Amino acid sequence: MEFLLDTIHLDDISKAIATLPIAGVTSNPSIVKKEGPVPFFEQLRQVRQLIGPDRTLHAQVVGRTTDQMVRDAHTILAEVDDTVYIKVPTNEAGLAAMKQLKSEGVHLTATAIYSEFQGRLAIAAGADYLAPYVNRMVNMNVDAYAVIGRLADQIAREHASTKILAASFHTVQQVNDAFAAGAQAATMGVDVLHTALTNPAISNAVDQFTEDWESLYGAGETVTSLLK
Numbered sequence: 404m405e406f407l408l409d410t411i412h413l414d415d416i417s418k419a420i421a422t423l424p425i426a427g428v429t430s431n432p433s434i435v436k437k438e439g440p441v442p443f444f445e446q447l448r449q450v451r452q453l454i455g456p457d458r459t460l461h462a463q464v465v466g467r468t469t470d471q472m473v474r475d476a477h478t479i480l481a482e483v484d485d486t487v488y489i490k491v492p493t494n495e496a497g498l499a500a501m502k503q504l505k506s507e508g509v510h511l512t513a514t515a516i517y518s519e520f521q522g523r524l525a526i527a528a529g530a531d532y533l534a535p536y537v538n539r540m541v542n543m544n545v546d547a548y549a550v551i552g553r554l555a556d557q558i559a560r561e562h563a564s565t566k567i568l569a570a571s572f573h574t575v576q577q578v579n580d581a582f583a584a585g586a587q588a589a590t591m592g593v594d595v596l597h598t599a600l601t602n603p604a605i606s607n608a609v610d611q612f613t614e615d616w617e618s619l620y621g622a623g624e625t626v627t628s629l630l631k
């Protein structure tokens with residue numbers, strides 16, 4: 404199971420990787436826009452520096468044609484590093500770009516997936532990751548979890564190495580449901596992670612444990628204090 408961050412905000416990435424089991428970082432042009440006019444390549448190089456070589460970095464092409472997408476992919480690989488997972492929209496131009504990039508051994512993340520059919524084509528195209536847009540599908544009245552489940556079944560039947568990297572999450576429950584449906588990975592904003600971990604029930608329980616301990620051993624005392 405992999406948790407990824409859907410942001411290129413350096414401070415957020417730095418804080419999250421210091422505390423949480425984060426497997427990588429994803430971005431797309433809308434995520435870049437949230438940062439304002441940052442120097443794109445330098446920003447991604449800094450993200451790589453923060454996350455190190457063992458976490459995955461996923462960056463998206465922008466061109467509308469296959470040629471433009473392939474050129475964008477080559478540029479990202481040259482300017483950031485050659486291990487970046489290239490995110491390619493799963494449309495006709497993108498599937499053709501995936502075919503070419505796959506033959507060059509480029510790591511691929513098929514993105515903008517709103518349907519089971521797109522997912523199936525991306526598996527057949529040899530994508531390493533599929534990014535179905537959960538919240539957007541839910542808003543379109545598409546059963547995102549059924550789509551993920553059927554794609555996961557197909558991947559398992561074929562013993563394919565493709566992983567489902569579910570994306571577009573607005574709630575904690577959507578992340579749970581995507582994993583339960585068969586996703587191997589999920590990418591989300593730090594707000595979703597923060598919401599999950601700042602549930603008042605968690606802090607109430609922790610406060611109660613501290614209170615009970617301190618009532619026995621004194622204010623400010625910890626387990627280690629017993630050794631004094």
Ligand SMILES: O=C[C@H](O)COP(=O)(O)O
Nearest residue numbers: 409431538539570571572
């Ligand atoms: O990479 C895709 C994004 O995760 C989409 O998220 P969004 O639906 O919140 O814009």
